[in-house]
Amino acid sequence: MSDYTWFEGIPFPAFGVPKETLQNVCNKFVVKEEDLILLTYPKSGTNWLVEIVCLIQTKGDPKWTQSLPIWDRSPWIETDIGYDILIKKKGPWLMTSHLPMHLFSKSLFSSKAKVIYLIRDVLVSGYYFWGNSILAKKPDSLGTYVEWFLKGNVLYGSWFEHIRAWLTMRELDNFLLLYYEDMKKDTMGTVKKICDFLGKKLEPDELDLVLKYSSFQVMKENNMSNYSLMEKELILPGFTLMRKGTTGDWKNHFTVAQAEAFDKVFQEKMAGFPPGMFLWE
Numbered sequence: 001m002s003d004y005t006w007f008e009g010i011p012f013p014a015f016g017v018p019k020e021t022l023q024n025v026c027n028k029f030v031v032k033e034e035d036l037i038l039l040t041y042p043k044s045g046t047n048w049l050v051e052i053v054c055l056i057q058t059k060g061d062p063k064w065t066q067s068l069p070i071w072d073r074s075p076w077i078e079t080d081i082g083y084d085i086l087i088k089k090k091g092p093w094l095m096t097s098h099l100p101m102h103l104f105s106k107s108l109f110s111s112k113a114k115v116i117y118l119i120r121d122v123l124v125s126g127y128y129f130w131g132n133s134i135l136a137k138k139p140d141s142l143g144t145y146v147e148w149f150l151k152g153n154v155l156y157g158s159w160f161e162h163i164r165a166w167l168t169m170r171e172l173d174n175f176l177l178l179y180y181e182d183m184k185k186d187t188m189g190t191v192k193k194i195c196d197f198l199g200k201k202l203e204p205d206e207l208d209l210v211l212k213y214s215s216f217q218v219m220k221e222n223n224m225s226n227y228s229l230m231e232k233e234l235i236l237p238g239f240t241l242m243r244k245g246t247t248g249d250w251k252n253h254f255t256v257a258q259a260e261a262f263d264k265v266f267q268e269k270m271a272g273f274p275p276g277m278f279l280w281e
């Protein structure tokens, strides 16, 4: 069984996410107006979003994405390494976080810093990712993982609560909500949406380069983005970030009973959101 860092009743990876950093992010870290924060529950397509944003910043030039590890380009604020990079660097900051809203720096909520929140149906992706690392407790089956997931007994806590809380910001001008499922269906449309949100004007050929260098295949082959640089003692055979990159994979995995159990909890937890709010199949 894996050890966790427990903070405010939520388990975080014991490796790389110490309590002290979580306390610092929550209570000390001050977000600046010009910062851009990429927020997701793990396995929502975070790294794809980071890659796209980095490529938008360079107008499609892949030099940056191909020379610096993804976690150095947009540091994860809750990790010891990421926090250290951020506090030593003069802003504006591009940063990533999986933190639930109530544990994020309070300074965000009175700031104009931009937030992109990406959501996805993450269960199956998480089952493989965490199961092939030593960062999380390994379930004996997908059925067990579904049970843990529905109760929120997984790394970073409840997916439902993560989404519910962050979506309270969805009407704000400095908040952009994206769906992985949308990104897959219309990647160019999503890239343009991000450009508009960031006030970046890219030429058509630059947009094509963003698409090209953030494609699944190119990212899979880019050692700076595919997690092949991850510390070997943390991973098990079969570990990969770039697994399938598809939507609706639950259909290939869930039994009818698991799909029904998921749906029941989903309906209960997400009650109150407008119909059509969630796009997954």
Ligand code: A3P
Binding pocket: 040, 041, 042, 043, 044, 045, 046, 047, 048, 124, 125, 126, 128, 214, 215, 216, 217, 219, 241, 242, 243, 244, 245, 246, 249
């Ligand atoms: P799968 O496990 O379903 O393949 P995160 O970055 O939040 O950890 O999310 C990882 C998921 O995003 C993985 O899903 C991975 O394949 C997918 N992903 C990463 N880069 C992608 C890309 N360029 N296009 C589509 N999916 C991508």
